[in-house]
Amino acid sequence: MSRDENEAKRLSGLRREIQPELVKLERRLFLRSGLSLGALSLLSGCDLSTGANGTVIDRALWAMSRANDRVQAWLFDPNTLAPTYPASMIDTPFRFNAYYPPDNIPEIDEATWKLDVGGLVADKTPWTLQRLRALPQESQITRHICIEGWSQIGQWSGVPLRSFLERVGADLTAKYVGFKCADRYYGSLDMPSALHPQTVLALDFGGVPLPLEYGYPLRVRVPTKLGFKSPKHIVSVFATNDDPGGYWEDQGYNWFSGI
């Protein structure tokens, strides 16, 4: 069987596994369309869907979320490590998570893939997988906590983002590190979180190269933040002082989302 057929089989199996998740995603999209019944319908309009230009309550909720960003930045201790776990506690199977079903996982050709480096950095030469793998790697077994509430323990290995940023001569006093992804997802971190010793550009998951559904070929792993702050399939990393926002953050998820 060809590699493609194998992949197709594996993904269709995966699709069956995550069927309940898809139903939930559809329900979420349905809810976001504003349909709601009952006594709370008046307030249900206040759902951030119109962003900072919405109703008075929407604007107040956005303002509170920005205030919570500042509180969390203050609470964040760069020396506090996320708890680590023994290999026996790793959860399998690990849940697939994206804003789309697994059929839409981006197809990436390893031969042409490269990581663009931009913004406030000295060396903007793109990186190949081979070069990234040649850098010193760190491994961690940490808890991935989803904004939905569930959590799973997994193992990620890769290049610490701090050493990568130092190597490309990034301005470490810049406010943000931004990421762009092959699936049009995007995200950003505050610089202190980007420089945290456990924040890595992960190449491996569970001891093998990142499988397609977990962010092949390169993803961010930030165990001090909620899961959606760790973009998958990244194709670009940049340092900047202009808030790059994020796919979910721009719709209303709290930007800092530290844990």
Next chain:
Amino acid sequence: MSPSAAGQSRVVVIHPLLVRVTHWINAIAVFCMLFSGWAIYNASPLFPFVFPKWATLGGWLGGALAWHFAAMWLFALNGLVYALYGLLSRHFVRSFLPVSPAAFWRDATAALKLRLTHRIGQYNAVQRLAYLVAFLLGILLLASGLALWKPVQLQGLANLFGGYEAARRVHFLAMSGLVGFILLHLTLVILVPRTLVAMITGRARIPVDPVEVRS
């Protein structure tokens, strides 16, 4: 015969202004926390049920979380003001203590036999215990909520609950306990509606103590 017409009653302040203001702010905060919390629960249910959509606040997960993390400040800061007042003014000691098992048993059996009269301005032992439990549940909700919000930065607190996943369950159970209290509380308000008036005006008419009349 109306007691006031006979001139044998007087109006007294039974709920100081600060207690009334913090009570109603708390009611709003708890309303927001509960209904947004149920929407958050629905995103990844711990148990084989979800809360009905009409009983959720925020519309979608992002909206619900925004409500939850905004109302938490109202709940916590208002609770802090109330707790400081309650401790410093001895409001807690005067209103809710002592609660002995004997007194609780006596008042609980009387209540079940429908023989417990409501003395306005004074809590019976069942009420005292119920309020004390509600305060403890509020503290537990705040602490377990902090552990869920910051399981890395506040990992000592999270470990106290047995880790992140255990803290989720503690948070849920404490919420359930508080909902039980609220249902009991609202039922009693419906049975004795003048308590609602007293929590708004702060004042209630009580019969004049005959001893006091003589003096």
